[in-house]
Structures are given as C-alpha cells and as structure tokens.
Amino acid sequence: MKVTFALSAIAALAAKVSAACFSERLGYPCCRGTEVVYTDSDGKWGVENGNWCGIGNSGSSASCWSQALGFPCCTSTSTVYYSDNDGDWGVENGNWCGIIKGGGSGGNGGNGGNGGGNATPGEQYTIQGNPFANVEFYINPYYVEEVDNAISQMSDSSLIAKAEKMKTYSNAIWLDNIKNMQSWLEPNLQGALSQQNSGGTPVLTVFVVYDLPGRDCHALASNGELLANDSDMERYKSEYIDVIEGHLKKYKSQPVVLVIEPDSLANMVTNIETTPACADSQTYYMDGHAYLLKKLGVFANVALYLDIGHAFWLGWDDNREKAAKVYSKVIQSGAPAKVRGFVDNVANYTPWEDPTLSRGPDTEWNPCPDEKRYLEAMHKDFTSAGIQSVYFFSDTSRNGKKTDRKHPGEWCNQTGCGIGARPQASPISGMEYLDAFYWVKPIGESDGTSDTSAKRYDGYCGHETAMKPAPEAGQWFQKFFEEGLKNANPPL
Numbered sequence: 001m002k003v004t005f006a007l008s009a010i011a012a013l014a015a016k017v018s019a020a021c022f023s024e025r026l027g028y029p030c031c032r033g034t035e036v037v038y039t040d041s042d043g044k045w046g047v048e049n050g051n052w053c054g055i056g057n058s059g060s061s062a063s064c065w066s067q068a069l070g071f072p073c074c075t076s077t078s079t080v081y082y083s084d085n086d087g088d089w090g091v092e093n094g095n096w097c098g099i100i101k102g103g104g105s106g107g108n109g110g111n112g113g114n115g116g117g118n119a120t121p122g123e124q125y126t127i128q129g130n131p132f133a134n135v136e137f138y139i140n141p142y143y144v145e146e147v148d149n150a151i152s153q154m155s156d157s158s159l160i161a162k163a164e165k166m167k168t169y170s171n172a173i174w175l176d177n178i179k180n181m182q183s184w185l186e187p188n189l190q191g192a193l194s195q196q197n198s199g200g201t202p203v204l205t206v207f208v209v210y211d212l213p214g215r216d217c218h219a220l221a222s223n224g225e226l227l228a229n230d231s232d233m234e235r236y237k238s239e240y241i242d243v244i245e246g247h248l249k250k251y252k253s254q255p256v257v258l259v260i261e262p263d264s265l266a267n268m269v270t271n272i273e274t275t276p277a278c279a280d281s282q283t284y285y286m287d288g289h290a291y292l293l294k295k296l297g298v299f300a301n302v303a304l305y306l307d308i309g310h311a312f313w314l315g316w317d318d319n320r321e322k323a324a325k326v327y328s329k330v331i332q333s334g335a336p337a338k339v340r341g342f343v344d345n346v347a348n349y350t351p352w353e354d355p356t357l358s359r360g361p362d363t364e365w366n367p368c369p370d371e372k373r374y375l376e377a378m379h380k381d382f383t384s385a386g387i388q389s390v391y392f393f394s395d396t397s398r399n400g401k402k403t404d405r406k407h408p409g410e411w412c413n414q415t416g417c418g419i420g421a422r423p424q425a426s427p428i429s430g431m432e433y434l435d436a437f438y439w440v441k442p443i444g445e446s447d448g449t450s451d452t453s454a455k456r457y458d459g460y461c462g463h464e465t466a467m468k469p470a471p472e473a474g475q476w477f478q479k480f481f482e483e484g485l486k487n488a489n490p491p492l
C-alpha cells in the first residue's frame with residue numbers, strides 16, 4: 001500500500017491474527033477439528049460444543065491478503081478506510097488492517113458508502129458562500145473505531161446508547177505532524193470522495209493544519225515536532241504544506257475546510273512580549289502563514305478559517321483591537337489567497353452563551369464573556385479593519401456546559417465538561433456571518449498529560465479542576481469522554 005506506516009505496531013495483535021481464522025471477526029470461534037458442516041461465502045463452518053466455528057483462514061474468497069504485506073487482517077471492523085490496488089483497508093487498534101472480501105456480514109453496517117474502490121476525482125467543485133451548507137459532513141472512521149473501543153469498556157446501557165450516537169457526528173481530522181498528515185489526509189479525502197460519488201451529495205471534510213515551527217509557544221502539552229529555526233521552517237514548507245497542496249490539487253471535486261494553525265496567531269496578539277518562546281517563533285508563524293495561505297488558499301473547493309482563540313483570550317477590547325491588525329496583516333501577506341473567515345473556541349470550553357456573566361470584576365472586565373458575544377464583537381472589529389470576508393464557525397465539541405473551572409483561562413481537560421451543540425450549518429438565525437457549529441476537537445482525545453514527569457507536562461493539566469490521571473495530548477481519555485456524554489447539552 002502507498003501509506004507505509006504503522007501507528008503502533010502491536011506485535012501481539014499480529015501474532016493473534018496470524019493464528020486466527022476467518023470466523024472470529026464474525027463473532028464465532030475457530031474450530032479445533034476440520035469436519036466441514038456447511039460452506040458459505042465467508043468460508044467453511046464446523047460445529048463444536050453446540051456452536052458454529054470457522055475452519056481455516058480462507059473461504060472461497062476470504063483470504064487474509066494483507067498479511068503478505070505485513071499487516072494483520074481486520075477482526076472486528078468492515079469499515080473501509082482506504083482502498084488501493086491491494087484491497088480495502090480498515091483501522092483497528094491504531095494500525096492498518098486488511099478487510100477480507102466477502103466477509104461484510106459481521107453486523108457492521110459501515111458508514112454510508114465508504115466502500116468504493118479507488119474513487120476518481122471528478123470536475124472541479126466550487127464553494128459558493130457557506131461551505132458547510134448543503135453538504136454532508138464526513139464521518140471519520142478512525143474516530144468511529146475509537147468510540148467503538150470506548151463502548152467496549154462501558155457497561156451502563158444508557159451511556160452506551162449515547163456513545164453510539166457519537167458515531168453519527170462529524171469531527172475534524174488533525175494533521176498534527178508530518179507523519180499523521182501523510183497517514184490521514186489522502187485516505188480521508190478518498191473516503192469522502194467515494195461517499196460523495198456513491199451518494200451524489202457533496203461530502204465535506206474538515207482538516208486541522210497544525211504543525212508550525214515552534215508550535216504552541218505558550219503551552220507545553222501540544223508542542224510540535226518542528227522547532228523555531230530555519231531548517232525546520234524549510235521542512236514545514238516542503239514536507240508538510242507542499243504535500244497538503246498536492247493532495248488538495250488532486251481532490252478537486254469535493255469540498256474541504258481547513259482550520260489554520262490553532263493558537264498561533266492568538267499567541268502573536270498577546271504573548272510576544274511576555275513569552276520568549278513566542279517572540280522566537282514570531283517570524284516563523286508570520287512567514288509560515290504567508291506561505292501556507294498562498295499555497296492552500298487558492299483552490300475553489302477549499303475554504304480556510306484562521307484560528308482566533310476564544311472569548312477569554314482575545315475578547316478584551318485592547319486584544320481585539322490588536323487582533324484586527326495582526327489578522328488583516330496576515331491575510332494581506334497571503335494575497336491573492338482567499339480566507340473565508342475565522343474559527344473560535346477550538347479545543348476550548350467557553351460556552352456559546354452564558355447569560356450569568358456580563359462585563360465586570362467576574363470577567364476581569366472582558367466585555368465578551370461567551371463565544372456568541374465574542375464573535376459579534378470580532379465581526380464588527382474585523383469588518384471595520386477592512387477584512388473582506390468575515391465569517392466564523394465555532395467549535396462546540398466540549399462547551400455544552402459550564403465546566404468546573406474557576407478561571408476561564410483553564411484549558412486542560414476540564415472536569416464537568418459536556419458535549420455542546422451538534423455540528424450544523426447556519427445554526428443561529430440573524431447571525432448570517434456564523435457559518436456553522438462544528439466539532440473541531442474530537443471529544444475523548446486528551447488535551448495533555450497530568451503526569452508531572454512527562455516531557456510535555458503542562459502545569460494547567462495538574463490544576464485542581466483538571467481531570468486526572470490524564471494521558472498525553474491526543475490519546476484516548478475514557479473518563480473524560482464519558483463525562484462529556486453524560487453532560488451533553490443538548491442531551492444526546
């Protein structure tokens with residue numbers, strides 16, 4: 001296969017699968033003996049201890065073809081994640097696995113037309129207006145797998161029912177290092193394309209571009225792989241942005257939204273003077289934006305949104321004023337690229353509306369104490385600053401409920417958090433500049449480790465209102481996921 005990597009090679013899994021028979025993935029054990037009682041397209045069946053069992057690794061067409069390529073066969077999924085000349089690939093336990101043909105009866109209905117072969121891009125798609133409108137949202141099969149794993153650890157049936165619903169909602173795919181970009185970008189574009197080709201409705205995929213040199217200069221938990229130096233800047237351009245550009249150029253017949261570099265420009269607004277690492281990163285952040293805008297902001301089927309932090313970051317009057325200058329300068333530096341707008345509250349917890357707060361000592365005189373008032377103010381300020389296209393979408397993956405945090409600057413794994421509004425286009429009437437609510441941060445993936453000895457430990461993740469113990473950023477956090485399900489608002 002083209003994508004030669006293993007997210008985590010699990011020797012034990014490979015060993016288990018090589019000894020397995022075809023029937024295990026269908027929920028039946030392997031036979032010890034070899035007497036055939038029945039044969040169907042899945043393979044040869046025997047009966048032992050009063051139960052069906054499978055004989056051998058292959059039925060008429062059910063051979064584990066991927067083993068020869070060094071990958072196990074899928075045992076519990078038939079969701080096609082990627083197809084190439086070798087066959088259909090799924091993902092299990094963070095590793096690629098081969099889907100055995102003729103075995104699709106394992107009870108997994110798949111997720112809507114992912115099962116095409118090598119989908120071929122068609123004619124150029126052109127986004128007109130709101131890219132979230134009149135499209136289907138792509139469901140990330142990897143997240144579905146994570147949720148399935150989470151469900152397998154649950155026993156409460158009402159919680160399981162809520163978790164099942166999570167598999168029907170879209171969230172963004174984070175291209176948070178070069179390797180993950182190589183692994184996730186093209187297969188998901190392919191998946192969305194085959195769904196679009198078979199269903200007839202455009203299928204929108206949202207990716208997060210997130211690998212600037214010196215990334216996340218003000219926090220430790222999500223520091224990136226590239227340092228703020230010239231040689232890493234070259235890698236960002238040639239190994240990351242240029243590769244993304246190539247794929248977007250190829251997959252021109254489907255809509256794509258890009259979230260651009262969360263936290264980076266907000267750090268340029270507030271943290272250059274106070275945080276040396278942000279001062280060191282400044283030229284790379286600015287040049288990086290100019291470069292990526294010129295490369296990625298020129299496709300008719302791709303809409304870009306620059307990250308603007310959240311209400312309790314840039315909401316204060318002086319910060320908004322500075323922000324208008326920084327963002328208009330960045331957009332000009334990327335000309336002739338087009339930027340559709342801005343995305344707020346990415347991976348944060350600030351509620352969409354919080355009528356209990358108004359400007360005063362409680363908000364430290366922030367006049368924008370919720371995301372709605374923040375976007376209203378930003379819309380005004382950015383428009384006055386001469387920015388041409390001022391639209392927004394808001395990350396509502398985890399802001400359904402006010403969390404336990406005592407200070408709105410707390411960002412790590414907040415207890416009491418709940419899933420927020422479901423992904424939807426044009427959610428608020430009268431707010432025509434709000435393109436969508438959408439889930440950028442996949443809920444359940446950790447914000448950062450609470451292990452104080454870890455290299456990327458950030459003090460915020462040890463705070464009183466942070467859930468502990470927490471795994472490294474991006475890894476699955478079961479307890480946190482369950483809390484989000486229970487507290488979902490509106491309820492799941």
Ligand SMILES: *[C@@H]1O[C@H](CO)[C@@H](O)[C@H](O)[C@H]1NC(C)=O
Nearest residue numbers: 225226227228229230231232
């Ligand atoms: C830049 O940082 C990388 C580590 O990511 C290091 O390998 C490289 O030597 C550095 N280059 C310079 C010019 O300092």
Ligand SMILES: *[C@H]1O[C@H](CO)[C@@H](O)[C@H](O)[C@H]1NC(C)=O
Nearest residue numbers: 413414465466467468470477
């Ligand atoms: C941080 O998140 C982890 C998992 O994401 C959770 O267990 C931990 O409680 C959270 N910590 C805080 C302070 O919210």
